[in-house]
Amino acid sequence: MERREAGLFYVNRVFPLWIQSGGTAEGEGTPTAEFTRLHPRFRALLKVYGAPIESSQNAVQPNIMNQLIISMTVEKLKAVVMQLFPRKGSRLRLSFAHSEQGKESIFNKERQSLHFYDIMDGSRIYVRW
Incomplete structure (x- = not known):
């Protein structure tokens, strides 16, 4: 990979x-x-x-602010992202950064909830293809 x-x-x-x-x-x-x-x-x-x-798809898209349910799994979060940014045949990668630490980490377990990764208010989720 x-x-x-x-x-x-x-x-x-x-x-x-x-x-x-x-x-x-x-x-x-x-x-x-x-x-x-x-x-x-x-x-x-x-x-x-x-x-x-x-293409214009490679351009940086504006930030989207959305509230997420803390019990949502990473797998369901990927489904939501795919609805917001439809791209066929692209492999989606999600990562996150806490507001105070700023260190970026990867969501590597799809069945885990966002609570497992300690996502809280002010955390950022990054989407990359």
Whole structure:
């Protein structure tokens, strides 16, 4: 899982340089020698993960304030998020940060309630795809 996320992050980060150096979204084209020297595995990763989708969906969405029931499970929270932000074929990742600590943690047990993670007033829940 971490390797996949790292690969996707790398492709998203380097893709604009790939296009500037002569590559195409399909993984074809001949990039510059310097690009190939700096990023030798990029073409293979691009074929595995595909080109990043550039659309208005990638833009940062405004914050949504919503009150949640503390007994709600993470699984049900994901269902609510999928209704608010419909995206087909995307893997949803949720994390949270307490208002006073600010340290971000991941919801890693879907059957646990929000109370298990000590979610309280002022806590923030982050949604990433």
